[in-house]
Amino acid sequence: MLSISKLKNFDAYPKTVDDFRIKTYTGAIVSIVSSIFILWLFFSQVNLYLSTDIHHELFVDTTRGEKLKINMDVVFHHLPCAYLSLDAMDVSGEHQFDVAHNIFKKRLSSTGSPIIESPPIREDEINKKAVVNNDASATCGSCWGAEDENIKCCNTCDDVRNAYSKRGWGIADPSTISQCLREGFTKNLIEQNGEGCQVYGFILVNKVAGNFHFAPGKSFQRHHMHVHDLQPFKGSFNLSHTINRLSFGNDFPGIRNPLDEVTKTELVGAGMFQYFIKVVPTIYEGLNGNRIATNQYSVTEHYRLLQAKKGDEPTGLPGLFFMYDLSPIMMKVGEKGKTFSSFLTSVCAIVGGVFTVAGIFDSFIYHTSKNLQKKIDLGKTH
Structure with missing residues (x-):
C-alpha cells in the first residue's frame, strides 16, 4: 500500500478542483477556434500521409x-x-x-x-506477299540494266529499285518498269496524291x-x-x-x-x-x-x-x-511516402502545440480583461 501511495508523486498531470475553475465566453471561443484549427491541420496531415x-x-x-x-x-x-x-x-x-x-x-x-477503316498491315508483311506472288509467276525478272554478279534477278519493284540504288541510279519513270506497273507503284502514287x-x-x-x-x-x-x-x-x-x-x-x-x-x-x-x-x-x-x-x-x-x-x-x-x-x-x-510513426508524431505535435498556444492566448485574454475590470471598478480607467 505504501508503494502505491508513493506512485502518485510521479503524476505529471496534477488535477485541479472543479470548484475553482472559471469558464468564460472568450475561453469558449478560443477553444472552438483552436479545435477547428486542429481538425484542419489533422486532415492536411492525413492527406500528406496518403500522398507520395x-x-x-x-x-x-x-x-x-x-x-x-x-x-x-x-x-x-x-x-x-x-x-x-x-x-x-x-x-x-x-x-x-x-x-x-x-x-x-x-x-x-x-x-x-482514315481512308481504310480495316486494321493496317505491316509493310514487311505486304512485301513478303508481293515476293511470294511474284516468285510464283516469274522465275527471274529483269533488273533493267542494273544486273551484276550478285544481283541476277529482280522479281519485284523493290528489287529493281534496290539494284538501281546499288549502282547509284534513280528510276525516273516507274511506269517503264514492268514490275512496278504490276504492283501498282505508279498507280499508288497517282491515287494517293493529296492524301496524308x-x-x-x-x-x-x-x-x-x-x-x-x-x-x-x-x-x-x-x-x-x-x-x-x-x-x-x-x-x-x-x-x-x-x-x-x-x-x-x-x-x-x-x-x-x-x-x-x-x-x-x-x-x-x-x-x-x-x-x-x-x-x-x-x-x-x-x-x-x-x-x-x-x-x-x-x-x-x-x-x-x-x-x-x-x-x-x-x-x-x-x-x-x-x-x-x-x-x-x-x-x-x-x-x-511518410511512415505511420512520423504521421503520429506530426499529429501529436499539432494537437499539443495548438492546445498549448491556445491556452497561453486564453490566459492572456483572461488576465488582461480581469485587470481591466479591476481598474474600472476602482475608477482608474481615465
Whole structure:
C-alpha cells in the first residue's frame, strides 16, 4: 500500500478542483477556434500521409549493351504513305533503310480522316506477299540494266529499285518498269496524291548517338552518303506534321514527353524540320518496389527552307529529322511516402502545440480583461 501511495508523486498531470475553475465566453471561443484549427491541420496531415513524394537522384550510367526503343506516332497532313520512308542510323555504323518491321502506315484523307477503316498491315508483311506472288509467276525478272554478279534477278519493284540504288541510279519513270506497273507503284502514287499519312509503331536502335528521319523517296547508300531517290515523285513536298507521340522506352507515372502533341505547319515550299534530342536514361521506382527502366528527354528544334517555289530543285533532303544523343548521367525517380510513426508524431505535435498556444492566448485574454475590470471598478480607467 505504501508503494502505491508513493506512485502518485510521479503524476505529471496534477488535477485541479472543479470548484475553482472559471469558464468564460472568450475561453469558449478560443477553444472552438483552436479545435477547428486542429481538425484542419489533422486532415492536411492525413492527406500528406496518403500522398507520395517524388525524389530525384543522379549518378553515372554504367549500363551496357542495351537497345533503345523509340516509340512514335506521327501524322503527315499532306504527304502520302507511298512517298514516305523511315530510316535510322547511328555512330556505330549501323544503318536501317526503309524500316518496315513494327512500323504501320495508315492512309488519311485531305481532311485527316482514315481512308481504310480495316486494321493496317505491316509493310514487311505486304512485301513478303508481293515476293511470294511474284516468285510464283516469274522465275527471274529483269533488273533493267542494273544486273551484276550478285544481283541476277529482280522479281519485284523493290528489287529493281534496290539494284538501281546499288549502282547509284534513280528510276525516273516507274511506269517503264514492268514490275512496278504490276504492283501498282505508279498507280499508288497517282491515287494517293493529296492524301496524308499516319506512321506509328516503334524501332529498336543501338544505345548510342544517332538519328532517324522520315523523308520522301527510296533511300540507299552511295559513296558513304545517305541518298534518297526523289525522281519518281513530281512537285514539292509539304512536311506539315503533328507528333502525337514520341518517347524513348516505357512510360511511367508523371512522365512528360516534350514533343507530344506538337504541330508544325509548312506554308511555303518544302523544308527540313530538325529536332535535336538529349536523352536522359531514367529508372523509376514505385512504392511497391517495381522498377521501370526508361528514358526522358529534352529537345530543341530548327527549320530550314530547302525549296522556296514549286518546280525549284531542293537544296537538300526535305523531311522530318530527329537527332538524338544520350546523356552519361542517369536519373533515378523514386516514390517515397511518410511512415505511420512520423504521421503520429506530426499529429501529436499539432494537437499539443495548438492546445498549448491556445491556452497561453486564453490566459492572456483572461488576465488582461480581469485587470481591466479591476481598474474600472476602482475608477482608474481615465
